[in-house]
Amino acid sequence: MPFLLTPGPLTTSRGVKIAMLADYGSRDIEFREIVKRIRASLLDLAHCGPNYECVIMQGSGTFAIEAALGSFCPAKRYKTLVVCNGAYGERAAKILNRLGRPVVTLDKGDSEAPTPEDIVAALNADRTISHLWIIHCETTSGIINPIEAICKAVQGRALTIMVDAMSSFGAIPIDMTAWNIDVMVSSSNKCIEGVPGFSYVLAKRSLLEESEGRCHSTVLDLYEQWTVLEKTGQFRFTPPTHALVAFQQALQEYAHAGGLPARSARYKHNAEVLVKGMREMGIETLLSDDEAGPIIQTFLTPRDPNFHFDTFYEALRQRGYAIYPGKLTKRPSFRIGTIGQIDEAVIRGALTAIREVFAEMKVTDMHPLES
Known part of the structure; x- marks a missing residue:
């Protein structure tokens, strides 16, 4: 799973x-x-x-x-x-x-x-x-x-x-x-x-x-x-x-793990690693760093015509990472959660999988798709 x-x-x-x-x-x-x-x-x-x-x-x-x-x-x-x-x-x-x-x-x-x-x-x-x-x-x-x-x-x-x-x-x-x-x-x-x-x-x-x-x-x-x-x-x-x-x-x-301070710190680190990795690929976030919390991160959909969310979602899932299936914001976007029993190693694995999927889909234009 x-x-x-x-x-x-x-x-x-x-x-x-x-x-x-x-x-x-x-x-x-x-x-x-x-x-x-x-x-x-x-x-x-x-x-x-x-x-x-x-x-x-x-x-x-x-x-x-x-x-x-x-x-x-x-x-x-x-x-x-x-x-x-x-x-x-x-x-x-x-x-x-x-x-x-x-x-x-x-x-x-x-x-x-x-x-x-x-x-x-x-x-x-x-x-x-x-x-x-x-x-x-x-x-x-x-x-x-x-x-x-x-x-x-x-x-x-x-x-x-x-x-x-x-x-x-x-x-x-x-x-x-x-x-x-x-x-x-x-x-x-x-x-x-x-x-x-x-x-x-x-x-x-x-x-x-x-x-x-x-x-x-x-x-x-x-x-x-x-x-x-x-x-x-x-x-x-x-x-x-x-x-x-x-x-x-x-x-x-x-x-036992340290209560709220430890839970908050782990989630914040997950979010920071994820956002940094996505931005290095050229993907932009919907929110600025001071607006976004450590729970879930929203990324603007690439305008590349080869990007299709359903294909992206399923290819990631086949590699062992299930992201949120769909957008709720008015601007085209997708969301990745950073909570649960996951850590930096899991996030870095997901970033590697995302790079692989982008290459497989031949997605190169990461500028945001406008509504």
């Missing part, structure tokens, strides 16, 4: 894979203890105080996103401001529209970060905005949004701050207590390096208590999921047992 150079699912360690060889019953004492430890570990990693809770939800990251939006966002009178600078902000706005929840968007295109001034201006322009939804790392381009600065800029306002940290949590610092973040969502198959199967919502306990009966869905109701987890240690519906056990192993390996 190839190395997964994607922003999740991603390449996992042998230990994480081996952990999934055991079968657990959803009511087993050992399994319930694993779930309890995971919830506590996630709260600790996000620097949550005693007034926060962790609610685990079955399903992909978007399940947690819809659960949080449906459980916490107002249904009338007030509005949620969704910051859009890529496909995932747009998805959050789409969910709110589908739910019939009042929403306004701040559109920054797909390669520009919002400034604190942008957020303050939007809030001043519409006093009915009570909730803010913003993405930490927008993997459409890989850009990092200035969450800390935005949180400080809106301090003192009656505003519920909700952060999608799907692709950043565990590799980029986030302090929910110090930054006064009310809600954060992420999933198992990202920077902690677990496998797909569940997502989670970290939220202030008061918000959970106030959300009783508000959610549009039985399955995605965070209040109901939380109360059952608290009372019984069990899930309301069949949990992804193997994914949870694998995640517990991933958390242990994460701590």
